[in-house]
Every structure is written in structure tokens, then in C-alpha cells.
Amino acid sequence: xxLLKPQVSTALGWLSLVSLxxxxxxxxxxxPPDEVQSDAQRLMYLHVPMAWIAxxxxxxxxxxxxxxxxxxxxxxxxxxxxxxxxxxxVLFTALTLVLGSLWGxxxxxxxxxxxxxxxxxxxLFFLYLGYLALRRVPAPPETRAKRCAIAAxxxxxxxxxxxxxxxxxRTLHQQGTxxxxxxxxxxxxxxxFTLWFGVFAFTLLFVYLLDRRYRLLALEEQREEREVDxxxxxxxxxxxxxxxxxxxxTPPVEVGAxx
Amino acid sequence: xxVMQEMWLVAAKDLRIEARSRVTLQQIVPFGLIVLLLFAFAxxxxxxxxxxxxxxxxxxxxxxxxxxxxxRSFGIEADNGARDGLRLSGLDGAAVFLGKALALGLQLLxxxxxxxxxxxVLYGIELNTLVPLVLATxxxxxGVAATGTLYGVLAAGLRVRExxxxxxxxxxxxxxxxxxxxxxxxxxxxxxxxAWPWVALLxxxxxxxxxxxxxxxxxxxxxx
Numbered sequence: 001x002x003l004l005k006p007q008v009s010t011a012l013g014w015l016s017l018v019s020l021x022x023x024x025x026x027x028x029x030x031x032p033p034d035e036v037q038s039d040a041q042r043l044m045y046l047h048v049p050m051a052w053i054a055x056x057x058x059x060x061x062x063x064x065x066x067x068x069x070x071x072x073x074x075x076x077x078x079x080x081x082x083x084x085x086x087x088x089x090v091l092f093t094a095l096t097l098v099l100g101s102l103w104g105x106x107x108x109x110x111x112x113x114x115x116x117x118x119x120x121x122x123x124l125f126f127l128y129l130g131y132l133a134l135r136r137v138p139a140p141p142e143t144r145a146k147r148c149a150i151a152a153x154x155x156x157x158x159x160x161x162x163x164x165x166x167x168x169x170r171t172l173h174q175q176g177t178x179x180x181x182x183x184x185x186x187x188x189x190x191x192x193f194t195l196w197f198g199v200f201a202f203t204l205l206f207v208y209l210l211d212r213r214y215r216l217l218a219l220e221e222q223r224e225e226r227e228v229d230x231x232x233x234x235x236x237x238x239x240x241x242x243x244x245x246x247x248x249x250t251p252p253v254e255v256g257a258x259x
Numbered sequence: 260x261x262v263m264q265e266m267w268l269v270a271a272k273d274l275r276i277e278a279r280s281r282v283t284l285q286q287i288v289p290f291g292l293i294v295l296l297l298f299a300f301a302x303x304x305x306x307x308x309x310x311x312x313x314x315x316x317x318x319x320x321x322x323x324x325x326x327x328x329x330x331r332s333f334g335i336e337a338d339n340g341a342r343d344g345l346r347l348s349g350l351d352g353a354a355v356f357l358g359k360a361l362a363l364g365l366q367l368l369x370x371x372x373x374x375x376x377x378x379x380v381l382y383g384i385e386l387n388t389l390v391p392l393v394l395a396t397x398x399x400x401x402g403v404a405a406t407g408t409l410y411g412v413l414a415a416g417l418r419v420r421e422x423x424x425x426x427x428x429x430x431x432x433x434x435x436x437x438x439x440x441x442x443x444x445x446x447x448x449x450x451x452x453x454a455w456p457w458v459a460l461l462x463x464x465x466x467x468x469x470x471x472x473x474x475x476x477x478x479x480x481x482x483x
Contacts, residue, residue, distance in 0.1 A: 126429070130427040130430060133423055133426055137418075137423070150475045153471075158431045161464055166437065
């Protein structure tokens with residue numbers, strides 16, 4: 001019922017918090033302002049790592065879904081990992097879009113550009129928003145897991161096609177996008193370090209969130225099972241036999257012990 | 260029976276239901292037409308805007324109508340335990356998928372033919388190079404029919420089916436809208452060389468999702 005040991009999870013939580021604080025210090029003061037964009041460019045230290053986490057999360061969802069569908073590795077573990085990861089992915093995709101928009105306004109003078117990467121990310125957001133909606137539909141666990149695993153893989157198969165079509169669309173009609181020189185340009189040592197450190201910090205955060213969300217999903221399932229058992233026991237108790245304790249007795253769930 | 264015969268059986272069943280109920284012809288096609296009319300109200304028809312954006316409007320309309328067609332395609336399996344009948348029939352899952360997708364695709368082609376005539380008449384476009392245009396339309400329709408059938412069965416039997424299918428389907432078919440619209444634009448402008456890459460993309464989409472659908476339909480039908 002757990003991905004990581006409670007101690008590991010707690011340590012990871014603290015470590016990602018400290019890393020994010022360090023990232024904030026480096027991002028706001030350590031790294032020099034950009035020559036062209038001055039301080040607005042500092043948003044890159046959040047924007048790029050968040051986009052990375054979003055892609056990572058969807059990749060994990062696809063992998064976990066495939067592992068669920070493959071009979072030899074089938075386990076409810078993968079279903080929960082897929083669901084937890086997709087939620088984090090959708091959250092970070094939304095944050096990527098919002099932050100990108102906030103960055104675009106001072107730098108390009110517009111909130112939104114029909115750039116290939118922006119459009120792909122927006123479609124990605126909706127693809128997985130639909131997946132989350134599907135996950136919320138109540139169904140027997142096995143049925144839901146199968147349905148969701150297939151939906152996740154279909155969405156994942158669509159991503160390269162969306163990417164290609166959007167890239168062609170924007171490059172056939174419009175030469176040279178705003179992004180062209182972004183990372184190929186010379187980047188100051190401290191800036192590069194801050195960017196990579198940001199990726200590191202957000203990856204820690206991703207693993208931590210994944211573990212916590214997984215635990216929550218497992219606890220929710222446990223509670224549902226217990227409630228069903230209880231309801232059955234009550235039914236039996238009122239109609240025929242003398243009141244029996246819920247069978248089988250379920251161990252008390254330690255909420256909060258792990259943070 | 261082999262897969263092809265089974266496919267025809269299922270497709271013929273759906274088409275026979277359509278021939279008797281005429282839901283596509285009398286409800287979904289008119290829906291497409293009114294949407295085309297509404298676009299003209301929303302965009303000024305006098306300034307040539309309609310003519311310029313006609314391919315995009317056409318394909319948006321097709322996608323909206325396709326949502327209704329998908330809903331209808333699985334609505335007919337919802338009543339009288341028809342889905343159980345399909346499950347118990349012993350037909351191959353891939354064949355049922357192909358059959359339902361074929362019936363859906365043929366109905367969409369009918370819809371597209373009527374809508375094309377209306378776009379020519381109402382928006383004043385001229386179709387110059389027909390070959391890429393027809394190929395783009397057919398490959399795009401296969402792609403929409405395959406993904407529509409796949410998501411149709413995925414959501415079949417769910418209480419939120421009507422609202423869930425559009426949310427799941429529209430982002431997935433976004434590349435079809437892009438590809439088909441660009442191919443139409445190129446064909447209308449008389450530059451077929453610009454249309455071919457898009458036709459190829461639509462072809463890849465159609466093959467990919469037909470394959471996924473054939474693999475996934477059986478297991479999904481069992482659970483629906």
C-alpha cells in the first residue's frame with residue numbers, strides 16, 4: 001500500500017522543500033539578470049522545470065498503464081501510479097501554461113502565441129484532463145483500471161502526432177518562431193546551473209507528490225472496502241444472525257503517521 | 260466466418276438500423292447544415308471571410324456532427340441489452356470494431372458530401388484539385404471513425420457518456436482537424452504538393468488508431 005517507506009517519503013519531502021528554497025535563492029539573486037529580458041527571464045527557472053515534470057509525469061502514466069495492461073506485471077500498484085502521475089502532470093501542465101503566459105506578456109507583449117510548443121502543451125492539457133475525468137467515473141476497480149490504462153495509452157500515442165501536426169502547421173506558415181534562439185544561445189554558468197538545479201528540485205518534488213498521492217489513493221480504496229464490509233456486516237446483523245464484527249477485521253489505518 | 264465477413268455483418272446491422280430510423284440523415288446532417296449557417300451569421304459573409312476560412316469551418320462542423328454520430332452509434336447498443344448480444348455473439352472484437360467504424364465512417368462520408376455541397380453553394384468556394392481533396396477527406400474520416408468508435412466503446416454504459424466522449428475525443432482528433440483543413444486549403448488553392456504531407460499525416464493517424472482500436476475494442480466491450 002506504499003510506494004516509499006514513510007521515513008524515505010518524509011525525508012524526500014524535506015529535501016524537495018530545501019531544494020526549492022535554494023532554487024528560489026539562486027533564481028532570484030544568485031543568477032544574473034538576462035541581457036535582453038532582464039528580470040523577466042528568471043521565470044525560466046520555474047517554467048522549464050515545470051514543463052519537464054509535466055512531460056515526465058505523462059511518461060510515467062503511460063509506462064504504468066502499459067505495465068498494468070501487460071498481464072505478467074498487472075497490479076493495482078500501476079493503476080494508482082498512473083492516476084497519481086496524471087494528476088500531477090495535468091497540474092504542472094496548467095502551471096507551465098500559466099507561467100509561460102505571464103512570462104510572454106512582458107517579453108513578447110502578448111499573453112499567448114500560436115507557437116508549436118504552446119499549442120502542443122495546450123492539447124496535452126486537454127488530453128489528460130479527459131483522462132482524469134474518465135478516472136473519476138465510478139466502476140469496479142478492475143474495469144476502471146483497464147479502461148483508464150487503454151485511454152492513457154491512446155492519449156500517449158496521440159502526443160507525437162499532435163506535436164508533428166502543430167509543428168508543421170506553424171512552420172509552414174510562419175518562419176522563425178520566438179523560441180528559436182532560446183537555449184542554443186550562450187547561457188551564463190550560474191544561469192545554466194540554476195536551470196539544472198530547478199529540474200533536479202522539481203524532480204524531487206514530483207517523486208514526493210507521486211508517493212503522497214499514491215498513498216492517498218490507497219487509503220481511499222481501503223476506506224471504500226471497509227465501508228462495504230461494514231454495510232454487509234450490518235445487513236447480516238439486522239436480518240439473521242446476532243451482530244457480528246465486520247469480517248474480515250481490518251487493521252486500523254494509520255492516517256497522519258507518515259505525514 | 261473470417262474477420263471481413265464479421266465486419267460486414269456488424270456494419271450492415273448498423274446501416275440497416277440507420278436506413279430504418281434515419282437518425283443520421285434526418286437529425287445529424289441537418290445539425291451540420293445549421294452549424295454552417297450559424298457560422299455565416301457569426302462571421303460577416305460579405306467580406307470574403309467565409310470563403311477564406313471555409314475549410315476550417317467545414318471540418319469543425321464535421322467534428323461536431325461526428326460527436327453526435329458516435330453517441331448514436333453506441334446509443335443503439337445501449338437499449339434492449341444489445342451490447343450483451345454483441346458480446347455473446349462470439350464475433351471477434353476487432354471485427355466488431357471494424358464493422359462499427361465502417362458504418363460510422365460511411366455515415367460521416369454521407370454527411371461530408373452534403374456539407375461539401377453546401378459549403379460550395381453557401382460560402383462560394385471552388386474545388387480545383389479533386390484528388391488530394393478526396394484522399395484527405397477519406398483518410399480523415401477513417402481517423403475520426405476509428406477514434407470515435409474507440410472512445411465510444413470506452414465510455415459505453417457510463418452515465419456521463421454524453422459529456423465525457425467530447426472531452427476525450429476532441430483533443431485526440433485535433434491533428435485530424437489541422438491536417439484535413441490544411442489539405443483542403445492547399446487543394447482549393449490549387450497547390451496539391453502542399454496537401455500531400457497532410458494526407459500522409461492523416462493516413463498515419465488513421466492506421467495508428469485503427470490498429471489500436473482493433474486491439475483494444477474486444478477487452479473494452481467485455482467491460483462496458
